[in-house]
Amino acid sequence: MSDLFPRLTHADSRLAFLVDGDSWTYAELAGAALEHVTLLERTGVTAGDRVAVWAQPDLCTAAAMIGNALAGVATVPLNPKLGSGELAHIFEDSTPKLAFCCERHELPHEAVGVPSLRAAYLPQSETLPEIPIDESAVLILYTSGTTGPPKGAVITRRNIAANLDALSDAWDWTERDTVVHSLPLIHAHGLVLGLFGSLRLGGALHYVPGFTPDGLAAAIVDPRHEQTMLFAVPTMFHRLAEAAKGDADLCEALRRPRLLVSGSAALSLREHQRIRALTGRGVHERYGLTETLINCAVPASHPPMPGYVGPPLPGVELKLVDDQRRELEAHDDQTIGEVAVRSDAVFKGYLNREDATAAVLDDAGWFYTGDLATRTEAGAIRILGRRSTDLIKTGGYRVGAGEIEACLLEHPSVREVAVVGMPDDDLGQRIAAFLVLQPGEAEDAAALAGFVAEHLSPHKRPRDIEFLAELPRNAMGKVQKKLLGG
Numbered sequence: 001m002s003d004l005f006p007r008l009t010h011a012d013s014r015l016a017f018l019v020d021g022d023s024w025t026y027a028e029l030a031g032a033a034l035e036h037v038t039l040l041e042r043t044g045v046t047a048g049d050r051v052a053v054w055a056q057p058d059l060c061t062a063a064a065m066i067g068n069a070l071a072g073v074a075t076v077p078l079n080p081k082l083g084s085g086e087l088a089h090i091f092e093d094s095t096p097k098l099a100f101c102c103e104r105h106e107l108p109h110e111a112v113g114v115p116s117l118r119a120a121y122l123p124q125s126e127t128l129p130e131i132p133i134d135e136s137a138v139l140i141l142y143t144s145g146t147t148g149p150p151k152g153a154v155i156t157r158r159n160i161a162a163n164l165d166a167l168s169d170a171w172d173w174t175e176r177d178t179v180v181h182s183l184p185l186i187h188a189h190g191l192v193l194g195l196f197g198s199l200r201l202g203g204a205l206h207y208v209p210g211f212t213p214d215g216l217a218a219a220i221v222d223p224r225h226e227q228t229m230l231f232a233v234p235t236m237f238h239r240l241a242e243a244a245k246g247d248a249d250l251c252e253a254l255r256r257p258r259l260l261v262s263g264s265a266a267l268s269l270r271e272h273q274r275i276r277a278l279t280g281r282g283v284h285e286r287y288g289l290t291e292t293l294i295n296c297a298v299p300a301s302h303p304p305m306p307g308y309v310g311p312p313l314p315g316v317e318l319k320l321v322d323d324q325r326r327e328l329e330a331h332d333d334q335t336i337g338e339v340a341v342r343s344d345a346v347f348k349g350y351l352n353r354e355d356a357t358a359a360v361l362d363d364a365g366w367f368y369t370g371d372l373a374t375r376t377e378a379g380a381i382r383i384l385g386r387r388s389t390d391l392i393k394t395g396g397y398r399v400g401a402g403e404i405e406a407c408l409l410e411h412p413s414v415r416e417v418a419v420v421g422m423p424d425d426d427l428g429q430r431i432a433a434f435l436v437l438q439p440g441e442a443e444d445a446a447a448l449a450g451f452v453a454e455h456l457s458p459h460k461r462p463r464d465i466e467f468l469a470e471l472p473r474n475a476m477g478k479v480q481k482k483l484l485g486g
Helices: 026-042 059-070 084-094 157-171 188-201 213-220 234-244 248-254 269-279 354-360 401-408 445-455
Strands: 015-019 022-025 050-054 074-078 098-100 137-142 152-156 177-181 204-207 227-232 259-262 284-289 293-297 317-321 337-342 367-375 381-386 391-394 397-400 414-424 428-437 464-467
Touching: 015 026, 015 059, 015 188, 022 026, 022 059, 026 059, 050 059, 050 084, 059 074, 059 188, 074 084, 084 152, 137 157, 137 188, 152 157, 157 188, 157 293, 177 188, 177 213, 188 204, 188 227, 188 284, 188 293, 213 227, 213 234, 213 248, 227 234, 234 248, 234 259, 234 269, 248 269, 284 367, 317 367, 354 367, 381 401, 391 414, 391 428, 397 401, 401 414, 401 428, 401 445, 445 464
Parallel strands: 015 204, 050 074, 050 098, 074 137, 177 204, 177 227, 227 259, 259 284, 428 464
Antiparallel strands: 015 022, 137 152, 284 293, 317 337, 337 367, 367 381, 391 397, 414 428
């Protein structure tokens, strides 16, 4: 497909986007996007500019982003929950020409004046001109900022098209599918896959604001949908499994989607088993980053692979490298290396940060992810965590924090866990585990350390164990390990 959103070019009465009891067809969305282009022209925005959009769960958010793409304008999605300092950094870095929000939604910062999108649109049934697939920037997606201030990853039309076409192949994703999710519309999972993916393939997105198990279940069984795919993160699947234990209707709803997809962090073996026991359905995992979009996915044609994110997608080259970025040939599921990828989905670079781009993207097009993994003989990838926080060098051994976390989650008393390396004069680093226990379970650090030593090996046991009421997480549900052990 040479057009980024071909169904919008041939728009019809098929449902495109449903949110909060409201919906637009493809023809209505196309009409609203054209209204947005007119609004951009009236306000002096031209191709190559950047425009910020508060990513509220609203039909007009989609219209603004599609309209920006049509006008050759890069969208800077803004998290409605941004703090004033974070917002100031993004505005200073991206220098958007304008910022838009949707009517009916409150802004967290009065200092930013924005036109109301819904008030600007009187959508008619229209069709869009083609949006050619080229190197034009569509999105500036800001990273989580775990290693400094957030950086803006420049995502192009070609990046988006290449990645979504590869996922279409892997997941047998077609216009018959309605995606159901409650993920923020600011990152690859919720925005690029959930919204842009649905529109590129000609299906629909049914967005559920404010995640609740009942809300997702109602969207899944909506009679307007021919078939569905559920996108969620591990925290959501955990809560779905908890709620489904005593809810036969929720169990039945979770049996309905053609595919259950988890990403953004590893889904534990225990959650895989719980969901399958409750629903008879498995969960397919995938792996990606803001800068590369999705790199690996368990194909729809293959059974779920608990603990693995599947093989690389079609068109994605993947290798494991050592500390000097030398390729590791091992396929033993034991040798740990950093994941490097090369594909048409790899971003154009960081906005205003040539130094940061050069640090992760080499002249041959390889992006060094900073993620640690092993690889099976068949090529399946097992992600063990971030190199910066999850590679622990202790007593001469290289240990992946993810392996220890997976082991501890098998203990019946453990609900959640995060493992990090702490400075140690003798070992170099010692293994520390931060645990959230199941309700009513007693704190027994010695028993848990012994459990790891028995199931893995003695040098992988945690030397420090701390019990917490909850783990610190970001908006996507990822554990913020930098906040642990300080």
